[in-house]
Amino acid sequence: MTDCVFCRIADGDLPSRTVYEDDRVLAFLDANPLAEGHTLVVPREHHEVVGEMPDETRDAVFATAGRLTSVVESAVDADATSLGMNNGRAAGQEVPHAHLHVVPRFDGDGVGPLHALEWPRPDLSDDELDAIAERISDDV
Ligand code: AMP
Ligand code: ZN
16 A cells, blocks of 8 residues: 555655564554654554454564563663554544554653543443353354
């Protein structure tokens, strides 16, 4: 996809501060970081959302993000990391090439947990919870 910014980075047509790459995955610094060391992990192939990736690609993206957490924390002397993915437009995804955010966190940074997003929490009965769990477990 020549009009996709992350495909262009993967192809070497756009500059990036790439910190890791292999035949399936690359990771580079976010150009507009939420914190110093904010890194994006993307599949080399164009997939819009994580559910569209073949298993090996998805495994490589998540494994790379997992390995990066402690490395990135050390690099910027962070105390923790938040891992996050805006997976689809309704979830706030702006670049339609799947990517996992690795965001360094610091004691006292005041940002709060991912749960601090303003979720309109649903009020679900036990039956509704059971039904949802069944639909997921039947298909996974
Ligand atoms: P999202 O809202 O999850 O789609 O996040 C897209 C992220 O991509 C944002 O954090 C942007 O700062 C980042 N971004 C967009 N263009 C570039 C680029 N050329 N190089 C690095 N990061 C980028
Ligand atoms: Zn792409």
